Amino acid sequence: MNNNLAFTKEASPFINQRLLNHSSVMEQKIYQVAGNVYSAVGFGLQNPLMIEGDDGLIIVDPGESLESSIHIHNEFRKITNKPVKAVIITHFHPDHWGGTKAYITQEQSDSKEVLVIAHESFMKNVSSSNGQLADIRMGRAIWMYGSILPNGEQGVVNEGAGPLLQKGTIQMVTPNTTIKSGGSLELTIAGINMEIFNCPTETDDHLLVFLKDSKLLHVADAIQAEAYPNLYTIRGQNRDAVVWYRGLDKARSYAPHYLTGAHMRPVSGKQECMQLLTDYRDIIQYTHDQTVRLINHGLTPDMIVDALKQLPPHLYHKDRLGEFYGTFSQAIRGIYDTYIGWFDGNPANLNKLSPKEEAIKMVAMMGGREAVLKACQEALDKKEYQWCAQLATYPIRIKRDDMEMRLIKAKAVRYLGYQAENATWRNWYLTCALQLEGAFDAIAKQAGPNGGFPSFSKTIIELPTEYMFESYKTKLNGPESENVHASLKCIIDETRETLILEIRKGVLEIHHNSDFTCDETIIASKETFAEIMAKDITIHDAIKQDRVIVTTPHYIEEFFNYFDNYTSFIHMPFTFE
CATH class of the missing domain: 3.60.15.30 (Metallo-beta-lactamase domain)
Known part of the structure; x- marks a missing residue:
């Protein structure tokens, strides 16, 4: 066995x-x-x-x-x-x-x-x-x-x-x-x-x-x-x-x-x-x-x-040191970023064109989409998979639903995955191929909500209450709330912990002073707060199920609408940029 x-x-x-x-x-x-x-x-x-x-x-x-x-x-x-x-x-x-x-x-x-x-x-x-x-x-x-x-x-x-x-x-x-x-x-x-x-x-x-x-x-x-x-x-x-x-x-x-x-x-x-x-x-x-x-x-x-290029011979491919998890090349890039940051010294990179703008100009310069497609196919035939993947990215940036280009890039990155010594690179290449082929969403959804992984509410509820709410600061949509000044007293029903959420022109500040004067109060269990924050349940449904105590439901609903949904991995567009 x-x-x-x-x-x-x-x-x-x-x-x-x-x-x-x-x-x-x-x-x-x-x-x-x-x-x-x-x-x-x-x-x-x-x-x-x-x-x-x-x-x-x-x-x-x-x-x-x-x-x-x-x-x-x-x-x-x-x-x-x-x-x-x-x-x-x-x-x-x-x-x-x-x-x-x-x-x-x-x-x-x-x-x-x-x-x-x-x-x-x-x-x-x-x-x-x-x-x-x-x-x-x-x-x-x-x-x-x-x-x-x-x-x-x-x-x-x-x-x-x-x-x-x-x-x-x-x-x-x-x-x-x-x-x-x-x-x-x-x-x-x-x-x-x-x-x-x-x-x-x-x-x-x-x-x-x-x-x-x-x-x-x-x-x-x-x-x-x-x-x-x-x-x-x-x-x-x-x-x-x-x-x-x-x-x-x-x-x-x-x-x-x-x-x-x-x-x-x-x-x-x-x-x-x-x-x-x-x-x-x-x-x-x-x-x-x-x-x-x-x-x-x-x-x-x-x-x-x-x-x-590679490690010295006495370390390269030595027992227990193979590049199966980390790699020498990605470590080099990480160290550079730690010390120097994103700017590599090339002034052309200070204020670059957007990826889509660059793609439009590059494809035009190469003779149009059909010329790029032909070059991609030639690269595949020569087993130049990296070059094929890079070339195909330009037309895909212009038109994400260009399935012919997506399929040719999928083939290239799949071959790169088959060749990869590093396990995480292989996984990334092959997952990318699924997304390009249009199979990613269906496979993920077959596994259940959030691809079979715990919902975000189940993740954040494991945090202490203070940290759970602290993490919510980065969910506030700044542009949408830049002219808003609103406050909400949140009381955790089972512990009576009190936190004040104050939206102040694009910033969320959290106060622990229960004497802070608020526009509205909401009382709910920690689990219910986690589900509201993760948008697993609406305020309307929470009221219907007697899971919250509020006096002005529409105010509470509007308050939480200023915050982003959690982004499922299913909707992360790594492949296309």
Whole structure:
């Protein structure tokens, strides 16, 4: 029986061979390390860790969804039935905490029956990522992880950092114990002597866990996967390369004899652990330093990518460092953007024509649409897929429903996907092909509302009330409300928390002073507020269902109409620009 969620096969004309080989490291297995530590590899994108103590368990990063975490929890229960004494959440990415309620309840955290440990900025970071950026982060993540693609030869092979991102219910348990930036916590839980310390690497709120007796170091995403790190992730985030490799230097100072990680198989032996930590920090420093060296020569991102081409031989394609998740070229562009920003020094780029205006002029210069179509077909015939995709983009910018051009671009990007060594690039190419062919919407809608993913109201309700409303600021449509001054008192029925929303000429300010004089008041449960904000329910229907108390319904309705809907990934036009 093949216990591997990743696609495995000896060879396929539709899959880059190295990417296909990479699936073999993701076999579903509970690895026992240092006697009492168990790493659940291959059950999803992220590998939960169970540490068995004398009279209880410590769970590190419970998993990405409730459903997948229940499965892993059941596997752990085949090893031991000891109670959970602590949960450690290493950082704010949802694949590390989405399944926490498979192990414990919020009540157990509130009462401190179970220690729930995270960085002090954990809740703020979750709010920023899953609140004000919820639409675009979900949208781009779905493309990056190929979440609507089939699994297999013509779809998702693996995710680079793991076999498959597990869709499902995401539920948070808020921490009861936090660690300050630069700080650490030394404690003994169930007889396990450990140090949990802040180690900024992939994220600033990263926590690493060191077991003193066995010298096991859990690196979480500090070693991001058995792959080149995502210094820039195509779902849209730069990571600080200097912070990351210095964090790995801190990890090296612990001289571990065992390494476990959230997206990798365990490593045993002091020499092997130190070599991996050193290689990983070196690949990051090399990328950073050589990019900055050429920035100082005045080179643009494209010029730097062309000049450096690939990593040096001792790092290029080394075991556990292949470009399956991050890539050297996208890291270079991310580092450039971090230091220099969007302007590459070319004055023609200061005030560019709009993409559509440029496309009209380019197509005319090339002899019109038919000439471009002919050139695209010739490029396809020569297997110049990148050139074909770039050329076809111009006519599509002019007329989005030009299906002949869309289909030729779809063919080009599909072939680029088949050739890609990087899993996330492959997923993006193949998802793009579906959208160009017109199949994207139908496939997404077959999976249910929001493509089978939780509604936005279910996402934001997991945030503390203050953060839920704070994220609403960026939904206010500034141009539509630039002449509006209105206020609304919002009372959460079950807790009596009170927040004042004041729209003031294109800006939403939130007040916590209950004495603030408001134009109107609305009383509802937190769940109802989340549904109103996400526009899952109208004010009219909420009144009909006795879910809100208001005196002037039309005022409330008009107030919330100044805010945008959440944008489903189905409607994000990445393909056409």
